[in-house]
Amino acid sequence: MQFPATHKGPALRTEQIILFRVSGELFAVSSGAVQEVRSVDSLAGSATEINAPGLAKVRHIVRRGERSLFVVNGAMHFGLPLTSGLLVFVLRSTRTALLIDGIEKMTTMTRLQGLPMAFNQEERSWYRGLTALEQNVVPVVRPEGFLNDEEISLLEASLIHAMPGAAKISVTKRGLPS
Amino acid sequence: MTVQSETGSQTFVLLRLGERRFAVASSQIAELVAPSRIFRFPHRSPAVEGVILRRGRIVPVCDVSEQLIGTRLKARRFYLIVVRHYGDKSEWVALPVSGECELIGADMSASSDADIPHVAGWISHDGDVIEVLNLDVLTPGPGWTPRTDAPLELQETAT
Numbered sequence: 001m002q003f004p005a006t007h008k009g010p011a012l013r014t015e016q017i018i019l020f021r022v023s024g025e026l027f028a029v030s031s032g033a034v035q036e037v038r039s040v041d042s043l044a045g046s047a048t049e050i051n052a053p054g055l056a057k058v059r060h061i062v063r064r065g066e067r068s069l070f071v072v073n074g075a076m077h078f079g080l081p082l083t084s085g086l087l088v089f090v091l092r093s094t095r096t097a098l099l100i101d102g103i104e105k106m107t108t109m110t111r112l113q114g115l116p117m118a119f120n121q122e123e124r125s126w127y128r129g130l131t132a133l134e135q136n137v138v139p140v141v142r143p144e145g146f147l148n149d150e151e152i153s154l155l156e157a158s159l160i161h162a163m164p165g166a167a168k169i170s171v172t173k174r175g176l177p178s
Numbered sequence: 179m180t181v182q183s184e185t186g187s188q189t190f191v192l193l194r195l196g197e198r199r200f201a202v203a204s205s206q207i208a209e210l211v212a213p214s215r216i217f218r219f220p221h222r223s224p225a226v227e228g229v230i231l232r233r234g235r236i237v238p239v240c241d242v243s244e245q246l247i248g249t250r251l252k253a254r255r256f257y258l259i260v261v262r263h264y265g266d267k268s269e270w271v272a273l274p275v276s277g278e279c280e281l282i283g284a285d286m287s288a289s290s291d292a293d294i295p296h297v298a299g300w301i302s303h304d305g306d307v308i309e310v311l312n313l314d315v316l317t318p319g320p321g322w323t324p325r326t327d328a329p330l331e332l333q334e335t336a337t
Contacts, residue, residue, distance in 0.1 A: 025219060025220060026219075027219075078220035079220055079222070080220060113235070113236045116226075116229070116236065116237070116238040116269055116271075117262075117264045117267075117269055117319050117320060118223065118225070118226050118238040118240055118262070118269070118271055118317060118318045118319060119221055119223045119226055119238065119318075120223055120318050120319060120320050120321070120322055121221065121222035121223045122222050123220070123221035123222055123223065126220075126221075130219075130229065130236050132231055132234075132236065135231075136217065137217035137219070137229055137231065137236055138219070139219045139220075
């Protein structure tokens with residue numbers, strides 16, 4: 001499943017979002033931020049294990065074109081009970097492939113409220129803000145918030161050990177190993 | 179919320195947390211509402227319980243009772259929605275309270291260096307001396323850490 005980039009009309013101020021679940025919790029992501037959705041099964045054969053000390057939320061990498069994507073376990077990232085994870089979001093313009101449990105639905109948000117200032121910890125980098133949907137409040141994730149610069153540097157250093165022959169890994173026409 | 183005499187130079191809302199009463203300047207009160215559903219989602223700010231929806235706004239819920247009386251509230255009767263300032267911006271924050279709130283008039287005595295930071299001043303009411311809360315210190319924001327060493331015996335003193 002592939003999603004085109006979202007173009008926001010200035011008059012409507014709406015945004016297409018994907019509601020997804022991680023360990024029972026509901027989150028939203030802009031559909032324009034999701035380049036591809038893949039099943040874990042479709043990646044299982046080509047993922048390479050990686051072990052970055054102190055960064056347990058990333059255990060695998062997959063190649064996409066010239067880039068290595070780090071598979072971030074969504075449950076570990078958010079500090080939730082671990083689940084097996086069934087789907088992977090390839091997040092546009094990031095090095096992150098996000099492991100999630102499932103997609104709830106696609107919908108439109110009409111208002112994004114910034115995270116209240118009372119939230120003063122790392123969730124400020126996790127979320128773009130909150131949106132009210134059907135008598136519920138859903139956090140809207142920030143695609144670049146799953147891995148910070150320091151974590152990417154750490155992972156790249158580990159990547160050299162994990163994939164000395166990274167350039168030889170085959171890439172399918174769809175862009176991800178199958 | 180009951181309204182009592184307004185003879186003082188300022189008005190305050192008295193709120194109850196357990197057996198203790200505290201005051202907040204009425205200019206910092208948005209409204210008093212019945213408890214509603216708290217929406218929770220993953221975060222790492224221990225002072226924030228979740229958020230409620232109020233008048234189209236998403237309002238964080240911060241239980242300040244542990245800081246003020248040393249224990250969490252067993253029962254909540256209302257949320258007192260207060261205005262918290264962050265520099266030149268302000269946001270609503272919902273404080274769970276355990277009893278009725280009163281609007282009173284009183285003259286405030288300024289706090290001193292000996293007072294704990296969340297004390298903005300003191301007022302006298304019905305024979306009690308009551309802390310006026312500095313919400314900008316008491317409730318979380320950027321760079322904020324909770325105080326856990328509040329001297330409880332100073333919080334409400336009989337005169």
